[in-house]
Amino acid sequence: MNDTFLKVCRGEKVSYTPIWIMRQAGRYLPEYQEIRKRVDFLTLCKDPDLASEVTIQPVEILGVDAAILFSDILIPLEPMGIDLEFSEKIGPIINNPVRDKASFDNLLSYNPDDELDFVKKTIKNLKSNLKVPLIGFSGAPFTLATYLIEGGTSKNFINTKKLMYGDRVLFEEIMAKLTIMIHDYLLMQIKAGVDAIQIFDTWLGIVCPEYILKYILKYVNKLIDNIKSNSNVPIIYFPFNCSYILKQISGVSADVIGIDWRIYIDNASELMNNQKTIQGNLDPCVLFATRDIIKQNVEMVLNRGVACKGHIFNLGHGILPETPVDNVKYFVDIVHKLSQKGD
Ligand code: CP3
Numbered sequence: 332m333n334d335t336f337l338k339v340c341r342g343e344k345v346s347y348t349p350i351w352i353m354r355q356a357g358r359y360l361p362e363y364q365e366i367r368k369r370v371d372f373l374t375l376c377k378d379p380d381l382a383s384e385v386t387i388q389p390v391e392i393l394g395v396d397a398a399i400l401f402s403d404i405l406i407p408l409e410p411m412g413i414d415l416e417f418s419e420k421i422g423p424i425i426n427n428p429v430r431d432k433a434s435f436d437n438l439l440s441y442n443p444d445d446e447l448d449f450v451k452k453t454i455k456n457l458k459s460n461l462k463v464p465l466i467g468f469s470g471a472p473f474t475l476a477t478y479l480i481e482g483g484t485s486k487n488f489i490n491t492k493k494l495m496y497g498d499r500v501l502f503e504e505i506m507a508k509l510t511i512m513i514h515d516y517l518l519m520q521i522k523a524g525v526d527a528i529q530i531f532d533t534w535l536g537i538v539c540p541e542y543i544l545k546y547i548l549k550y551v552n553k554l555i556d557n558i559k560s561n562s563n564v565p566i567i568y569f570p571f572n573c574s575y576i577l578k579q580i581s582g583v584s585a586d587v588i589g590i591d592w593r594i595y596i597d598n599a600s601e602l603m604n605n606q607k608t609i610q611g612n613l614d615p616c617v618l619f620a621t622r623d624i625i626k627q628n629v630e631m632v633l634n635r636g637v638a639c640k641g642h643i644f645n646l647g648h649g650i651l652p653e654t655p656v657d658n659v660k661y662f663v664d665i666v667h668k669l670s671q672k673g674d
Contacts, residue, residue: 333463336397339608339641340527340565340586348633348642348670349396350663351466353569354649355389356401359656362388372417376402379452383460386453390463392656393663397464397527398457400520402450404470404531405478407516410446412439413479421483428482430490432501438508443519454523467525469517471532471568472509472550479505488537495542503546510550514557521562529567529589530554536572544579555584567610571648577602592647597638608641615646618658625658629665644670 336349357363363385366375375381386401405423409415414426429435444451457465470478478484480491494502517528530551538547555566569589570580580588581603590599590611600609617628629644636642644666650659 332461333396336643337464337526337565339643340567342586342608342641346672347667348636348644350644350666351395351397351399352389352393352646352650352659352663353399355393355395355399356385357650358652359650359654359659360388360392361656362392372403373415376406377449379449379456382449382453383456386457386465387460390461393660394667395463395663397466398461399466399529400450400454400457400468400525402453402468404468404475404533406450407443407447407469407512408475408479410439410441410443411512412437423478423483425478425482428490429479429505430494435501435504435508440508440512443516447516447519451519451523454520454525458524464526465524466527466529466567467517467520468529468531469513469520471530471535471570472506472513472554473538473547474532474534475509475513476502476505477534477537479509488534495538495546499546506546506550510554514554517554517558518561521558521564525564527565527567528558529569530585532568532570532573535570536575540576540579543576548579548583551583559584569610574599581606587641587643589645590647595635596632596642597635600639605638605640608643609636609639610643610645612645612647613662615648615651615654618646618650618654618662620658622658622661625662626665626669629662630669633666633670 335345338345339349366381366385382401386398389395390398405415416424418424477488477491565586567587567589568583568585571591574594577599587608587610590596590609592612592614596609596612613628613632617625
């Protein structure tokens with residue numbers, strides 16, 4: 332197996348910079364669209380053969396150094412009694428959002444081995460076919476809480492913040508319940524064979540530092556510490572849009588921190604005392620530019636990556652559906668070429 336990605340997660344030296352791309356399996360690939368013509372998104376996530384096929388697509392087409400399980404961060408909410416749908420136009424919709432004690436009390440606890448058996452099957456399937464490491468994942472407690480409370484994607488997150496400021500007891504009850512669910516779900520993925528995990532905290536950056544520190548990071552810490560006491564797979568934590576609080580985030584015991592494009596990665600690393608491998612951080616929109624501009628930006632990020640304890644190349648957020656595939660192939664190749672160390 333090509334273990335360059337895993338070595339960098341652990342802070343070991345390697346001969347080139349490994350790369351994978353957030354949302355690397357998805358709509359920008361014609362091969363993905365072909366399959367989506369036949370099945371809807373949730374069906375695709377729940378079919379181990381099809382989910383394996385789309386997981387492998389970017390590995391074969393692009394030559395990335397890691398695969399990420401094809402699923403969605405909202406899938407593990409369904410067995411809690413959440414009525415989830417994906418609308419082509421709006422994105423995810425939760426028809427029974429949780430905004431009061433009564434609906435919180437209705438949330439179910441479940442065993443992911445039984446209820447999310449299809450995820451286990453997909454992972455086992457992939458492990459016998461992949462030549463690169465497989466990344467499992469989950470949403471972080473706060474990011475999942477926003478979907479649970481808002482009922483979908485949101486602009487101002489008013490319902491979430493109403494609870495956070497107005498009924499902190501219930502807010503923390505939701506966070507605590509999600510933390511347990513996510514822990515069990517990630518351990519199931521690890522037992523099934525994933526080689527690393529990424530925890531997506533896409534919406535952390537909507538919160539002020541005081542509340543992040545007091546009421547949110549403690550659940551991230553609990554989650555990661557509990558996983559670490561049961562397994563030694565590397566953990567990547569991705570707190571999107573959070574450069575303003577990286578110093579505090581450095582206390583989280585993840586091995587790798589994902590960084591978006593709003594900060595230089597060497598500055599981000601320094602804010603975290605150069606103790607962690609950094610993942611990132613090209614603006615996904617650079618991939619719409621010419622090859623020259625892509626190359627220049629890749630070089631800039633690689634040069635700054637040298638100062639980090641370790642560097643995994645990625646975009647600063649998910650790849651966009653309109654991205655030209657040829658540019659993505661060029662991007663992966665140029666990261667490999669420019670970072671190759673001569674003997
Ligand atoms: O990275 C990968 O290739 C693995 C698969 C993956 C998906 N979603 C597939 C997907 C992963 C890791 C996710 C994570 C996810 N899902 C996040 C966190 C990452 C981030 O982007 O910040 C979030 C917030 C979601 C929730 C979600 N899922 C939204 C808001 C949407 C609609 C917007 C969109 O991008 O389409 C989805 C749908 C979704 N998840 C698609 C895919 C491939 C598109 C579905 C389709 O085929 O139409």
